[in-house]
Amino acid sequence: xxxxxxxxxxxxxxxxxxxxxxxxxxxxxxxxxxxxxxxxxxxxxxxxxxxxxxxxxxxxxxxxxxxxxxxxxxxxxxxxxxxxxxxxxxxxxxxxxxxxxxxxxxxxxxxxxxxxxxxxxxxxxxxxxxx
Numbered sequence: 001x002x003x004x005x006x007x008x009x010x011x012x013x014x015x016x017x018x019x020x021x022x023x024x025x026x027x028x029x030x031x032x033x034x035x036x037x038x039x040x041x042x043x044x045x046x047x048x049x050x051x052x053x054x055x056x057x058x059x060x061x062x063x064x065x066x067x068x069x070x071x072x073x074x075x076x077x078x079x080x081x082x083x084x085x086x087x088x089x090x091x092x093x094x095x096x097x098x099x100x101x102x103x104x105x106x107x108x109x110x111x112x113x114x115x116x117x118x119x120x121x122x123x124x125x126x127x128x129x130x131x
Contacts (some may be wrong), residue, residue, distance in 0.1 A: 066087075070080050102110060 063105075066083075070083070075083065102113070105113060
């Protein structure tokens, strides 16, 4: 029964990923044709603006959340491993989507996008009372 439930989660995820592949490839090609700056250049601009995330801290919080969920659901070791693998693939897909979207933008649009993200992060920090 659990195996059937597990499969019912994987099939829609694989279908969604396969449906996104063609548009992402087209978007990446479109970005290359525009001569958009590289992901490295984009990341450097974000870093200079102070947008560097506290990845270690976020990772630790995600791990704590996962462990609480796994304990509450009483996941087996197999289920934990499967969940982590699915989460890893989803993260890789999100990163590919971000890069594809950035590749569509001109350098000027990327700069505006960076500014918008910096403003959003600052507002979020202010709401949390960090700055």
